[in-house]
């Protein structure tokens with residue numbers, strides 16, 4: 217089949233406006249090939265100057281991450297036919313985002329590794345260590361195994377929208393890795409780790425839960441789910457005092473009380489109605505909403521009616537919580 | 546065409562204009578809605594974050610209520626859709642777990658049977674109602690109105706639970722609907738990204754930078770307004786827009802229109818009934834364009 221590629225080029229040594237440009241290639245290849253195969257075809261037979269990184273070609277080494285059709289992907293795991301739906305459709309290949317480009321499709325992973333470093337990605341066992349080897353249950357390792365599947369391709373970091381606007385964000389891969397150590401029964405620094413991850417700039421409460429990393433990760437690490445686990449562990453360990461945690465509690469309480477959400481508490485514009493400093497900082501937003509009729513002030517009245525089935529909703533709350541308590545005791 | 550209608554909490558609270566425009570638009574399109582008055586909040590992902598089983602119970606209760614009503618479920622919130630799809634996937638896959646959940650619903654005389662169809666209004670329009678039929682209902686072609694689609698995260702990701710295998714175009718429906726009512730869909734960087742809403746309380750600057758950046762990029766591409774199927778996105782993009790403009794230090798002033806409002810305008814519903822005046826960022830420029838197209 218004929219495949220049309222539009223490839224972003226970057227030559228740091230080029231002068232003038234030539235540093236970044238696009239090259240178009242049309243190649244004739246078998247249908248089953250991957251994006252990486254297609255790039256190899258280009259490099260070997262059409263344009264030897266095209267630079268990209270790869271090694272195993274089997275979704276193991278994590279070298280071949282790029283942005284294809286606007287999304288981070290492992291190119292040796294993405295087939296051309298996954299993307300080309302209509303004959304002659306062009307495939308756009310660019311280097312990963314959020315990281316500097318060294319040449320063409322090769323990104324500088326320095327920032328990726330420094331974030332990895334930031335979460336102390338090794339076990340810190342109790343001192344003195346155990347007399348003999350640690351015995352760990354299968355259950356305890358199950359969740360961790362998924363995170364250990366990370367091949368450090370950087371695709372999630374490439375596409376994380378928070379990192380785009382805040383370089384201090386520790387970003388999905390390293391936070392997922394942090395969970396792998398926080399939740400490891402052999403690690404003795406659980407609380408310290410959680411404190412750090414909660415308090416540090418760019419920590420676990422800065423994730424917007426956008427699911428982008430879950431979507432793009434080729435190894436199903438689901439970094440965002442790991443970040444949510446970290447949040448829950450932080451709340452449990454009593455180290456999460458930020459608004460993120462409080463916000464969650466207020467929300468859940470309201471559903472228990474009314475069966476519905478009480479925006480007067482959830483809505484950021486009103487988060488501090490009973491908290492003067494907070495209220496002042498949110499004042500412009502709250503006033504704007506009030507003026508547009510968007511602040512449901514009547515919802516704050518104590519006699520706001522819950523839904524008809526509220527007693528059943530509350531029963532579900534009680535049951536789930538009792539079970540949870542029993543499970544943990 | 547009749548649906549069990551889950552309005553979500555936001556349309557009943559901070560975005561009443563969404564609720565009203567949905568009711569009026571559906572009535573005029575001939576889509577019957579039977580509201581799930583006794584439904585409970587989906588938990589918006591916040592409950593599942595801390596108490597997954599509780600969230601499953603609460604959502605299963607809603608599903609069972611819809612099944613008791615005997616209709617497919619329609620929601621008008623990307624977040625509702627995301628949470629509902631996520632829970633449904635779990636329940637449908639695992640019979641044992643489902644039995645456990647159902648045991649607790651039984652006391653209320655409810656039971657969830659796998660396979661309930663749960664669709665966001667945007668999906669209903671394209672898949673059940675049909676764009677051709679929609680086109681026939683258009684009495685005010687929105688010629689010349691440039692709309693930037695804004696989807697919201699949870700109706701796009703994770704795609705594995707959102708029926709994208711079966712309906713691979715679901716991430717293009719907004720554009721298709723915008724074009725069907727005669728307006729122009731503007732493509733821009735950020736249309737499938739996050740509006741930043743979930744971190745508004747704990748990292749205001751990051752949240753508003755995200756909202757502002759996306760609005761700005763749509764504006765750069767010539768958008769007169771953004772159209773969204775999610776009231777939570779609407780809140781961050783509309784109510785917070787003046788603050789977002791301050792944070793990113795550029796003028797924005799881009800109205801944020803709910804999907805049913807866009808349809809309502811096109812099928813000839815009065816803009817006051819659609820409560821186009823209930824926005825923080827004024828919608829007059831949009832209305833002027835709509836009227837100009839009608840007069841032309």
Ligand code: SF4
Pocket residue numbers: 271272273276277
């Ligand atoms: S994973 Fe890395 S080291 Fe192992 S085979 Fe692939 S390229 Fe070689």
Ligand code: SF4
Pocket residue numbers: 372375376377378379387388422423424425426427428429430439440443
């Ligand atoms: S879910 Fe969180 S970590 Fe993952 S991409 Fe979105 S913001 Fe980044």
Ligand code: SF4
Pocket residue numbers: 365366367368369370371372373388389392432433434435436437438439
């Ligand atoms: S979490 Fe997934 S996407 Fe991110 S670096 Fe690891 S394997 Fe790649």
Ligand code: SF4
Pocket residue numbers: 477552553554555556585586587588589590622624625628777
């Ligand atoms: S997700 Fe949003 S709109 Fe949907 S039920 Fe919950 S709070 Fe209400």
Ligand code: FES
Pocket residue numbers: 270271272273274275276277278279280281290291292293
């Ligand atoms: S080349 Fe090794 S993961 Fe793609």
